[in-house]
Amino acid sequence: MSDTIDHLLQEKRVFEPSPEFKAQAHVKDDTPYREAEKDRLAYWEDWAKQLDWFEPWTKTLEWEPPYSKWFIGGKLNACYNCVDRHVKNGLGDKVALIWEGEPGDRRDLTYSEVLEEVSKFANALKKLGVQKGDRVALYMPMIPELALAVLACARIGAPHSVVFGGFSATSLSDRIVDQEAKMLITADAGWRRGKVLPLKATCDEALKNSPSIENVVVVNRMKNGEAPIDMKEGRDHWYHDLMADASSDCPAEPMDSEDLLYILYTSGTTGKPKGIMHTTGGYMTGVYATTKWVFDLKPEDVFWCTADIGWVTGHSYIVYGPMANAATQVMYEGAPDSPSRDRFWKICADHGVTVFYTAPTAIRAFMKWGHDLPAQHDLSKLRLLGSVGEPINPEAWIWYHKNIGGEKCPIVDTWWQTETGAIMITPLPGAVKTKPGSATKAFPGIEAKLLTDEGKEVEKGGGYLSISSPWPSMLRGIYGDPQRFKDTYWSKWDGIYFPGDGCTRDEDGYFWILGRVDDVMNVAGHRIGTMEVESALVDHQSVAESAVVGIPHDVKGTAIAAFVILKDSAEPSDDLEKELKQHVVEQIGAIARPEKIMFTADLPKTRSGKIMRRLLRDIAEGKTLGDTTTLADPTVVESLKNRYEDKEG
Numbered sequence: 001m002s003d004t005i006d007h008l009l010q011e012k013r014v015f016e017p018s019p020e021f022k023a024q025a026h027v028k029d030d031t032p033y034r035e036a037e038k039d040r041l042a043y044w045e046d047w048a049k050q051l052d053w054f055e056p057w058t059k060t061l062e063w064e065p066p067y068s069k070w071f072i073g074g075k076l077n078a079c080y081n082c083v084d085r086h087v088k089n090g091l092g093d094k095v096a097l098i099w100e101g102e103p104g105d106r107r108d109l110t111y112s113e114v115l116e117e118v119s120k121f122a123n124a125l126k127k128l129g130v131q132k133g134d135r136v137a138l139y140m141p142m143i144p145e146l147a148l149a150v151l152a153c154a155r156i157g158a159p160h161s162v163v164f165g166g167f168s169a170t171s172l173s174d175r176i177v178d179q180e181a182k183m184l185i186t187a188d189a190g191w192r193r194g195k196v197l198p199l200k201a202t203c204d205e206a207l208k209n210s211p212s213i214e215n216v217v218v219v220n221r222m223k224n225g226e227a228p229i230d231m232k233e234g235r236d237h238w239y240h241d242l243m244a245d246a247s248s249d250c251p252a253e254p255m256d257s258e259d260l261l262y263i264l265y266t267s268g269t270t271g272k273p274k275g276i277m278h279t280t281g282g283y284m285t286g287v288y289a290t291t292k293w294v295f296d297l298k299p300e301d302v303f304w305c306t307a308d309i310g311w312v313t314g315h316s317y318i319v320y321g322p323m324a325n326a327a328t329q330v331m332y333e334g335a336p337d338s339p340s341r342d343r344f345w346k347i348c349a350d351h352g353v354t355v356f357y358t359a360p361t362a363i364r365a366f367m368k369w370g371h372d373l374p375a376q377h378d379l380s381k382l383r384l385l386g387s388v389g390e391p392i393n394p395e396a397w398i399w400y401h402k403n404i405g406g407e408k409c410p411i412v413d414t415w416w417q418t419e420t421g422a423i424m425i426t427p428l429p430g431a432v433k434t435k436p437g438s439a440t441k442a443f444p445g446i447e448a449k450l451l452t453d454e455g456k457e458v459e460k461g462g463g464y465l466s467i468s469s470p471w472p473s474m475l476r477g478i479y480g481d482p483q484r485f486k487d488t489y490w491s492k493w494d495g496i497y498f499p500g501d502g503c504t505r506d507e508d509g510y511f512w513i514l515g516r517v518d519d520v521m522n523v524a525g526h527r528i529g530t531m532e533v534e535s536a537l538v539d540h541q542s543v544a545e546s547a548v549v550g551i552p553h554d555v556k557g558t559a560i561a562a563f564v565i566l567k568d569s570a571e572p573s574d575d576l577e578k579e580l581k582q583h584v585v586e587q588i589g590a591i592a593r594p595e596k597i598m599f600t601a602d603l604p605k606t607r608s609g610k611i612m613r614r615l616l617r618d619i620a621e622g623k624t625l626g627d628t629t630t631l632a633d634p635t636v637v638e639s640l641k642n643r644y645e646d647k648e649g
């Protein structure tokens with residue numbers, strides 16, 4: 001961590017928005033910051049009023065830490081705000097989605113077409129017995145039907161829970177069981193790097209352990225029989241069959257501002273992911289506001305967020321934020337290197353993308369692939385770039401600025417979390433000068449500070465990031481686990497939100513986020529708990545104990561290294577190493593595949609029994625030992641540990 005700090009603090013370059021950008025920007029100066037500070041509630045009310053409400057709220061905020069309620073008594077519908085009201089306002093013919101499948105197939109949908117499809121599918125869901133309040137799980141590729149299904153759930157008031165299509169059957173059924181989802185929506189398969197991702201087959205596996213699911217809806221993505229599947233009579237239904245005779249008349253359900261909109265699972269410090277809950281009025285206000293100002297969105301923009309809807313970034317900045325703003329956006333199914341490593345730049349050029357939002361791990365991969373690839377495409381329409389998911393190293397920031405942004409696009413480095421629902425720390429591109437590697441300042445209306453363990457504010461230097469007053473899109477809890485909600489986010493300080501990130505502030509008060517300070521890893525922008533991977537390893541018959549650490553990786557940011565103690569019956573071998581990696585993939589998903597597995601006879605623990613992760617990281621990075629493939633001799637670990645304990649005094 002201290003290497004990162006030193007490195008970041010040497011970064012002194014400052015980038016001002018160009019006069020041309022500033023002149024056309026929604027926000028040109030610091031007025032909204034001052035206004036929000038003067039009266040935060042009035043400021044958020046102004047945003048909420050820009051949405052359509054069936055009934056107005058009577059009270060803006062009720063704050064009984066750690067629970068907040070926003071826009072109390074108000075009634076609205078998230079889908080209505082993303083679709084119906086645009087059609088009503090004459091934007092029915094505006095293109096909502098420009099979709100590209102990985103093989104190159106295309107589909108454009110206008111807002112009127114989205115309204116028609118979503119209404120029909122909402123009726124189909126109702127016909128299959130889904131009622132307001134019932135949870136619906138989605139396990140889908142990045143096809144238009146995923147966005148449509150999410151909106152259809154919102155339309156009838158059935159909280160959705162999207163599970164990323166890269167997760168395993170076990171991960172899927174764990175999530176279904178936790179929320180007792182009644183319905184599962186999937187597709188026969190999806191495309192990823194030219195390979196067929198057999199989603200329905202994985203669902204069938206998950207369904208063996210998901211007793212709450214009554215019906216399964218299957219979208220036919222593979223039109224040429226590339227992925228034959230089994231359909232279980234009475235349980236499984238083709239999407240196109242349901243749509244064939246569904247009525248397109250389905251008024252949006254008036255929802256209470258505090259009704260549950262969705263549950264999205266995210267990794268924490270235990271083996272069990274947390275079901276983060278977001279409600280309707282506050283969440284919609286937060287994503288609407290941040291999409292408009294952070295991405296400086298205008299009616300003529302073509303927005304492209306490259307995230308998967310299976311992550312929060314796709315919820316907030318593909319589905320709800322952009323669509324609430326009546327944006328035209330690109331949606332892409334596949335990998336950035338399929339069929340070749342310039343796919344993203346080809347998509348940008350073909351569709352005239354103006355605002356592009358991606359992750360540092362992708363940018364680092366593009367850097368490796370070479371600047372001549374983007375140079376072969378016309379990226380001149382781009383006017384604003386964004387970054388999300390992990391700290392962006394200054395080298396990647398500068399490369400992005402030069403080679404993608406043509407040195408004319410501001411870069412918004414946006415810090416936020418599944419839990420925060422919307423962007424929290426970010427420049428406003430027309431008003432805030434940027435520094436490569438810094439997420440700059442809190443969004444207007446957000447109160448971010450650095451605190452010490454004791455809760456003392458740090459004006460300049462290092463501390464823990466904190467949010468000291470409630471914000472509309474904040475999580476409302478962890479599904480089924482109020483105690484964990486309190487323990488995880490609200491026990492460090494009194495009534496102040498603890499996001500779990502370390503950070504420093506410079507002389508301008510800019511935030512430089514350093515990464516997690518808990519046992520959560522950020523692998524290629526995805527959160528994975530060390531305990532989750534440890535549980536998956538221990539689940540294997542040959543493993544007695546394991547300890548997992550994150551180690552630096554030049555593209556992924558962090559890679560997973562696992563130390564494994566085998567049972568007496570097993571012997572270390574290359575084959576076993578492969579088998580264990582595969583076991584983790586089967587238990588969690590490919591994103592959790594360990595880069596390195598080291599067999600050891602013992603794990604270095606402190607006298608109080610805590611695993612010494614810092615020592616393990618050093619060993620895994622080769623800082624402590626030459627050959628680290630096996631630490632079979634217990635005395636090796638013991639002597640390492642002693643040396644460490646001596647050093648630490």
Ligand code: 7RM
Nearest residue numbers: 388389390391413414415416417418513516
């Ligand atoms: C949106 C998202 C959240 C964690 C968060 C941080 C890290 C995200 C940035 C960042 C530095 C950023 N949600 N993180 N964005 N760190 N700069 N701009 O990623 O719930 O999946 O992850 O990601 O550690 O706590 S998430």
